[in-house]
Amino acid sequence: MADAGLFRYTRLVAMSVRVAPRLLLWTLLAALVGAGLGLGLFALETERLLSAGLVGVGIDVEGPYAALMNAIRPLLPGLLARVAAVYGVGGAVLGLLAGGLARAWGRQRLAWVIPHWLVLLALLAWDRAIARPALFDDLPALRSVLGWLVDHGQPWHPRVTVGLWLALPLGWLAWRSREHQRSLGLACGAVVAVGLLGAWISRTPSGGERHPLVVLIGVDAFRPDRLKALGGTGAVAPHLDRFVEEGATLFTRAYTTIAQTEPAWRSLLTARWPHRTGVRYSLTAESRWIPTSTFPARFADAHWRTVFATDCSRFHAEGPDSGFATRLQPPRGAVNFLLEKLRYRAVGLFADHRLGAAWLPEFIDNRALAGIHDPIGYADRLAARLVLEASQGPTLFAFHATAAHFPGDPTYPFYRRFVAPSEPIERRLRMHFSPVVPGAAGGAGSWNRAGAEGLYDELLAQADAQVGQLFDALKRTGRYDDALIVLFSDHGESFHADRPDLAGATSVHGARLSEEENRVLLAVKLPRGQQAPARVDTLVRLLDMGPTLLELSQLPSLPSDVDGVSLAPLLRGEPFQPQPLYAETGFTHVSPEIFDPGHWPGAPRSFETYRIRQDGVVEVDGSAHDAMVREKDRGAFDGQRWLVDRPQADGSTKRTCVGDCAEPAVLSSWLDAVLSRAP
Missing domain, CATH: 3.40.720.10 (Alkaline Phosphatase, subunit A)
Known part of the structure; x- marks a missing residue:
């Protein structure tokens, strides 16, 4: 019996060694696909801002607006680079989740990462539209949907939906293969650890010494x-x-x-x-x-x-x-008025937290x-x-x-x-x-x-x-x-x-x-x-x-x-x-x-x-x-x-x-x- 148990354990280790490089490669590719989709979204939003005639971004202006352009033009490259990084990193995180979902359903083709990524993005936007509807209130196409959410939406609606969206494939994976149960347990443990880490990071510091x-x-x-x-x-x-x-x-x-x-x-x-x-x-x-x-x-x-x-x-x-x-x-003055016009909505989706505030404080x-x-x-x-x-x-x-x-x-x-x-x-x-x-x-x-x-x-x-x-x-x-x-x-x-x-x-x-x-x-x-x-x-x-x-x-x-x-x-x-x-x-x-x-x-x-x-x-x-x-x-x-x-x-x-x-x-x-x- 001991030899049989040792054999099964050795077999699992050998399979893990063979699977690990493929899993790592898949994870990396899914993250890259997600980052690419995020950067693509950044390019689309940038093109929309330019076509709307945003003052100070590639628009020729004269008279009093010239000083406005002169003040903000040197700052734009660095600012937009940091915004693009938010899109890339946020997209990569969604890509990792989307890749995990695709793999859990047995769809190990990169093309399947894209629909999962889009669904996760939509769920995230749903959540933010309830929390902060002004993020989307200037989009006429969403006016009726936004009106319904403002009247009837509750924060738990998108959160329960995303929970089910993530839980169902994991349950399917566990039921389909006993060998994946351990992986599922490790994944759940990782999620709990990340949650505890986030709670620790966001905790209020202790009062310390009682200074005036x-x-x-x-x-x-x-x-x-x-x-x-x-x-x-x-x-x-x-x-x-x-x-x-x-x-x-x-x-x-x-x-x-x-x-x-x-x-x-x-x-x-x-x-x-x-x-x-x-x-x-x-x-x-x-x-x-x-x-x-x-x-x-x-x-x-x-x-x-x-x-x-x-x-x-x-x-x-x-x-x-x-x-x-x-x-x-x-920041004061012209830069602040420019920032109001830079309606990079995904910044409000991906960066509305402590890390985002540290990276883009002038936005968050x-x-x-x-x-x-x-x-x-x-x-x-x-x-x-x-x-x-x-x-x-x-x-x-x-x-x-x-x-x-x-x-x-x-x-x-x-x-x-x-x-x-x-x-x-x-x-x-x-x-x-x-x-x-x-x-x-x-x-x-x-x-x-x-x-x-x-x-x-x-x-x-x-x-x-x-x-x-x-x-x-x-x-x-x-x-x-x-x-x-x-x-x-x-x-x-x-x-x-x-x-x-x-x-x-x-x-x-x-x-x-x-x-x-x-x-x-x-x-x-x-x-x-x-x-x-x-x-x-x-x-x-x-x-x-x-x-x-x-x-x-x-x-x-x-x-x-x-x-x-x-x-x-x-x-x-x-x-x-x-x-x-x-x-x-x-x-x-x-x-x-x-x-x-x-x-x-x-x-x-x-x-x-x-x-x-x-x-x-x-x-x-x-x-x-x-x-x-x-x-x-x-x-x-x-x-x-x-x-x-x-x-x-x-x-x-x-x-x-x-x-x-x-x-x-x-x-x-x-x-x-x-x-x-x-x-």
């Missing part, structure tokens, strides 16, 4: 009335609601000095009014920025790790002068690429980075969540929450531009206010889920309770509730001084053991946060001439004298005459308004800058009244009061004093 940690989270365009504590339904932002309910201090009357991201963040970092930072609107030329100290620089000087992260750099990017030593953000970690960028996966990777940074020393970590900004593409399950299924699919999957002009409610291509706000709420829910990822990672690693966490928004959003004739127009921020646009979310959670009131109803300003964080962290304060003040007394329940808010409008696509007939509308609104530097950064042209500043409304708010100065077409300035206007003299004098020092 300050976390600053800005949720772009979040209106505080979406919080349950301030009248919201509780359905839009459950993680933010929980943050407030679990002990954070909610400032119910917090305001930003300017309702646009770049200038709002600059005022936040410097604790100064916009005219004292030089940043008066998005894309202000850096040559006009006024060098000044920032609170992150104070943290860095004290040997803290300072990190800033965002997945959108279109209208907000931090440079070295911000004080953040580490800045995780997509860039919100401008609708459907390719995975916001939840991004937040998961960012949460791991937050925990890692915090384990290595005292850390200031800032994250700007931009889900509610263009392109505004909600992912699963957010696109089913608040927009009515009866709306056209293009309205449900991306922000849609409708001009802010009277009569937009009935104009061609317009939308209704309920639909616009529903999409906005879905995007806020998506940003809330991202913030929840960070909170969960801090809690898992034991760093949540001992961290100082600030949650805020840089501005609000206006849906023109006071103008029925604009009900179908695109929402806007930075166009008017108002509660909808200038009132912001602000909540602060102190480290464990420090008591603070649950709610503060005193008027505060977003630019007060720098002095507050420095005092709470016991670090040197900013210069005494800053406009912000520390809110630490309010957090300690001590007496506090509120300070007025100075505010000014930004520069938007909306002419100010829409809201104020007779307003001076002289700032240009065309491509020629901007110039492109040699490094590709887009900035406002010098001649347009002065017109934009002249067009601004400027005002003050003391918690009871708004005083607003509006420049008129006849050269005069019209000052208006909104609110309790019985005694505006003190605020009026304060505003005059501020304006006397403003250009």
